[in-house]
Amino acid sequence: MIRRHSGIAVILSILCMSLAGSLPASAQEVSVSYSADTTWVDTPIRVQFMIEDAQQIEDPVLPDQDGLEFEYLGVTQETSGNSFENGVHRSWRMVGLTITVTPTREGTFEIDPITIDINGTAYSSSPITLTAIAPRNDGRVIVELSGPERAVYLGESVNLRLSIWIEQYVSEEYGVEASESVSWQLVDLNQTKWGPFLESIQELSRNRQRPKGEIRIRDDRTYFVFQLDREVRPADIQELKNLTDVTIAASYPTGVRRSRSIFNTGLEFSGLIPLRVRAEVGDINVTPLPEEGRPADFRGAVGDFVVRASAKPLRVQAGDPISFSFLIGNVDQNNSVLDTLRPPPLDEIESLTRDFKIPSEPIAGTVDGNIKIFTQSIRPRNEDVTEIPSIPFSFFDPDLDDYRTLYTNPIPIDVSPAEMLASEDIVRSGNAERRSSDPSLDSGTDATKTDQALLGANFPVDKRLLSQDSISIGWGSYVVLAAPPLTFLAGLALVARRRWRERNPDTVRARAAAARGLGVLRTEMAPGEIGRQVRTYISDKAGRASASITSSEAIRLARSAEADPELMRSLEGLLRSTERSGYGGSDVHDADLASEASRIIRSLERCNWRTAGKVHS
Amino acid sequence: MKIPLHRLTVAALGLTLVLFGGGRLLGAPVDTASGGMETAHAAQAAYEEGLLLRATDPAAARAAFQESADGWRRLITAGHANVRTWTNLGNAELGAGEVGESIAAYLEADRLAPGDRQVRTNLTAARNQVPARFDDAGVTVLYDTVSDGWHVLGFDARWWIAAICWVGFWAILLVRVNLRTDRDNSAERSEGGGLLMRAVLIISGGIAVISTSTVALDLSEDSWRSPGVLVQESVVRAGNGDSFSEVFSEALPAGVEFEVEETRPGWHRVRFADDRTGWVRSGHVKLITS
Numbered sequence: 078m079i080r081r082h083s084g085i086a087v088i089l090s091i092l093c094m095s096l097a098g099s100l101p102a103s104a105q106e107v108s109v110s111y112s113a114d115t116t117w118v119d120t121p122i123r124v125q126f127m128i129e130d131a132q133q134i135e136d137p138v139l140p141d142q143d144g145l146e147f148e149y150l151g152v153t154q155e156t157s158g159n160s161f162e163n164g165v166h167r168s169w170r171m172v173g174l175t176i177t178v179t180p181t182r183e184g185t186f187e188i189d190p191i192t193i194d195i196n197g198t199a200y201s202s203s204p205i206t207l208t209a210i211a212p213r214n215d216g217r218v219i220v221e222l223s224g225p226e227r228a229v230y231l232g233e234s235v236n237l238r239l240s241i242w243i244e245q246y247v248s249e250e251y252g253v254e255a256s257e258s259v260s261w262q263l264v265d266l267n268q269t270k271w272g273p274f275l276e277s278i279q280e281l282s283r284n285r286q287r288p289k290g291e292i293r294i295r296d297d298r299t300y301f302v303f304q305l306d307r308e309v310r311p312a313d314i315q316e317l318k319n320l321t322d323v324t325i326a327a328s329y330p331t332g333v334r335r336s337r338s339i340f341n342t343g344l345e346f347s348g349l350i351p352l353r354v355r356a357e358v359g360d361i362n363v364t365p366l367p368e369e370g371r372p373a374d375f376r377g378a379v380g381d382f383v384v385r386a387s388a389k390p391l392r393v394q395a396g397d398p399i400s401f402s403f404l405i406g407n408v409d410q411n412n413s414v415l416d417t418l419r420p421p422p423l424d425e426i427e428s429l430t431r432d433f434k435i436p437s438e439p440i441a442g443t444v445d446g447n448i449k450i451f452t453q454s455i456r457p458r459n460e461d462v463t464e465i466p467s468i469p470f471s472f473f474d475p476d477l478d479d480y481r482t483l484y485t486n487p488i489p490i491d492v493s494p495a496e497m498l499a500s501e502d503i504v505r506s507g508n509a510e511r512r513s514s515d516p517s518l519d520s521g522t523d524a525t526k527t528d529q530a531l532l533g534a535n536f537p538v539d540k541r542l543l544s545q546d547s548i549s550i551g552w553g554s555y556v557v558l559a560a561p562p563l564t565f566l567a568g569l570a571l572v573a574r575r576r577w578r579e580r581n582p583d584t585v586r587a588r589a590a591a592a593r594g595l596g597v598l599r600t601e602m603a604p605g606e607i608g609r610q611v612r613t614y615i616s617d618k619a620g621r622a623s624a625s626i627t628s629s630e631a632i633r634l635a636r637s638a639e640a641d642p643e644l645m646r647s648l649e650g651l652l653r654s655t656e657r658s659g660y661g662g663s664d665v666h667d668a669d670l671a672s673e674a675s676r677i678i679r680s681l682e683r684c685n686w687r688t689a690g691k692v693h694s
Numbered sequence: 695m696k697i698p699l700h701r702l703t704v705a706a707l708g709l710t711l712v713l714f715g716g717g718r719l720l721g722a723p724v725d726t727a728s729g730g731m732e733t734a735h736a737a738q739a740a741y742e743e744g745l746l747l748r749a750t751d752p753a754a755a756r757a758a759f760q761e762s763a764d765g766w767r768r769l770i771t772a773g774h775a776n777v778r779t780w781t782n783l784g785n786a787e788l789g790a791g792e793v794g795e796s797i798a799a800y801l802e803a804d805r806l807a808p809g810d811r812q813v814r815t816n817l818t819a820a821r822n823q824v825p826a827r828f829d830d831a832g833v834t835v836l837y838d839t840v841s842d843g844w845h846v847l848g849f850d851a852r853w854w855i856a857a858i859c860w861v862g863f864w865a866i867l868l869v870r871v872n873l874r875t876d877r878d879n880s881a882e883r884s885e886g887g888g889l890l891m892r893a894v895l896i897i898s899g900g901i902a903v904i905s906t907s908t909v910a911l912d913l914s915e916d917s918w919r920s921p922g923v924l925v926q927e928s929v930v931r932a933g934n935g936d937s938f939s940e941v942f943s944e945a946l947p948a949g950v951e952f953e954v955e956e957t958r959p960g961w962h963r964v965r966f967a968d969d970r971t972g973w974v975r976s977g978h979v980k981l982i983t984s
Contacts, residue, residue: 535738535782
């Protein structure tokens with residue numbers, strides 16, 4: 078048996094375990110500690126068993142004591158480690174079991190032993206004394222829940238107001254007083270039973286907001302009052318009672334001290350009293366709606382309303398749908414009323430069903446601000462209908478303690494006869510057209526004729542019925558699309574070329590000189606003619622008038638075109654021999670001369686005729 | 695003799711139009727050798743029988759119309775999908791009392807021949823038998839209204855107009871350029887002739903653009919529209935499941951048209967003409983598809 082003492086005061090007793098059985102060979106170390114020996118009513122203390130090296134632990138056997146509530150929280154702590162003792166390695170495992178003990182009333186209690194079975198051995202704690210003190214509110218926190226001063230009817234919307242009065246704490250020792258925000262922080266939001274106000278406080282919390290407190294004087298004491306409003310619609314009296322079950326949890330200080338936290342060097346509250354303050358509820362009487370005078374079309378609406386009606390379109394053919402909207406406005410501006418508000422039974426209003434076809438299915442309305450809109454599709458039965466009649470809406474008015482029925486204004490509409498397609502409007506062709514002239518068809522009744530007229534005519538049976546249509550386009554379309562602009566561009570290029578040639582005749586002649594000369598030289602000719610063709614070529618390349626140059630001038634021009642010396646020698650030799658042949662009057666055909674002339678022309682093509690003078694003049 | 699360049703060009707463009715204009719449509723060749731013609735005759739005969747029996751024996755007439763519809767449907771399934779077979783199918787379905795199926799068939803025919811007068815008239819007759827109508831609103835309704843204007847002319851007519859004006863525009867432009875070059879050379883100018891040519895140029899170009907646009911819009915309509923029709927009474931719901939609330943207080947009858955916006959297994963999200971949307975069972979719907 079091992080006794081362990083905590084170093085701090087809250088561990089009040091380290092009690093030995095009384096053995097209920099014999100000690101096992103390897104005894105466990107079991108200790109128990111208590112978190113406090115004095116506490117507030119409804120504020121639990123913790124009893125913790127620390128068990129070392131246990132193989133099997135059963136749930137503890139909790140005592141049943143008047144004024145105390147025990148709760149086993151299970152394993153709340155578990156650690157393990159290794160150690161060496163006298164050179165021997167040892168592994169250990171420590172388990173912590175926690176039990177809470179909550180006094181439910183004021184007084185001094187002897188906590189009975191708590192027994193726990195560990196590895197088949199029962200261990201019990203020694204009894205200790207626990208003192209429970211009832212927190213004294215003494216008007217520090219006041220909670221009020223108020224509703225309407227008059228009786229509330231079932232189904233009526235009720236506005237509830239929760240007022241939390243927190244006395245402003247003043248420390249005369251330090252000369253400080255709690256601010257409004259600090260006072261609100263005394264409220265424990267999580268421990269408080271908010272009842273119907275839970276949604277409101279959660280919404281404020283989500284938005285990082287809180288109720289704004291107002292400072293007020295009450296019984297010569299200064300309070301901050303925080304208020305929350307909530308609209309509820311109790312369906313019965315019990316529900317309203319549940320709604321008013323609100324208990325505020327607050328920790329009110331009894332003193333102020335210097336903060337011991339390294340992060341906060343200011344003052345902090347001390348001696349906090351855990352207060353649980355139930356709301357004081359005024360008399361809220363719930364009364365059932367009276368049976369007397371209840372209209373037949375009453376659908377449970379309680380409050381104050383206005384009604385309107387609208388329809389669209391106002392000009393229709395018989396049988397056509399009209400979108401009829403019935404609007405109910407809530408004068409009291411209680412949104413919860415609109416949520417459950419039901420429309421008047423349109424399909425049971427005789428003045429409406431007489432002239433209109435109305436679906437019997439329930440319609441779901443839509444809430445827009447403070448108005449609920451029910452839209453139904455109605456169809457005039459015939460062209461004699463001239464208006465949508467007044468629609469009644471009945472509700473119970475709590476202010477008048479009586480039922481009221483409001484009526485919408487009638488809505489004039491213009492209904493024309495239903496359109497029937499005349500026989501002449503039907504396109505007929507082929508066999509059907511011929512069939513339509515069959516006198517046997519005319520023997521029917523008017524109704525039959527109308528039915529027949531409503532049938533379209535068939536296309537005649539021919540091979541076109543066996544084709545396959547498609548509105549896709551084929552390759553021809555793309556050709557037609559692309560060809561015109563391409564042709565235009567080609568034509569544009571031709572026009573431009575023609576204009577350029579007209580403006581630059583010398584260049585054109587120079588470019589064509591070789592082809593023209595070589596072409597002529599391919600035919601058999603006299604040596605004199607060969608020389609003339611060479612001179613003409615040089616004249617064209619140099620931009621001179623054709624055949625207007627002499628041989629020496631041709632040689633000079635070729636030289637100025639940077640012809641190499643060997644080519645110059647060949648040219649001079651050729652021109653000389655052709656001249657000689659010309660003067661000699663010989664007309665002997667000389668194929669070698671023509672071949673030499675062609676070679677010279679091809680060589681001259683490679684010369685720089687731009688430097689020869691007038692090519693681009 | 696030298697032929698002027700612009701005359702050659704215009705002749706070439708004209709030849710292009712004649713040669714390739716005929717290749718506009720890739721229509722499948724008519725297959726008269728198969729049993730299609732017999733099927734068509736049988737379907738037509740059943741339709742005429744239905745017309746005759748309507749006055750005396752509505753049930754027999756309905757059966758005859760259904761037989762006719764089956765025949766037209768077989769033809770379409772066999773590949774003979776054209777304006778005529780779709781229209782005849784619509785007529786037979788209308789006679790059999792299947793307003794939704796009838797409207798779906800007419801819409802298929804209208805898709806193949808936008809604005810065809812006979813199809814439109816029969817479609818109107820079928821629509822008049824639908825007991826529910828929506829107020830017109832939305833982009834598609836605006837498009838339908840505007841497109842009705844150009845659908846006065848058939849698709850083929852608009853294509854030919856577009857092609858002729860297109861070719862004419864470029865030909866005139868080329869002639870104008872060529873003539874201006876000649877005038878520059880000869881220093882001759884005719885103000886009146888120039889203005890006339892310019893006017894013709896603008897008009898032909900404008901008509902070509904507009905006609906081509908309408909043809910292109912008709913061609914592209916399938917890519918951005920997916921119309922559909924209820925072929926049986928259907929409850930429109932707020933979501934794609936029977937557990938969702940009803941959008942309308944009553945079930946919509948067969949024949950109500952809409953545009954399909956989204957498809958999920960077993961359900962379509964549809965937008966009606968008044969821009970309201972909801973989900974309908976895909977089994978209650980016939981989509982107009984290419």
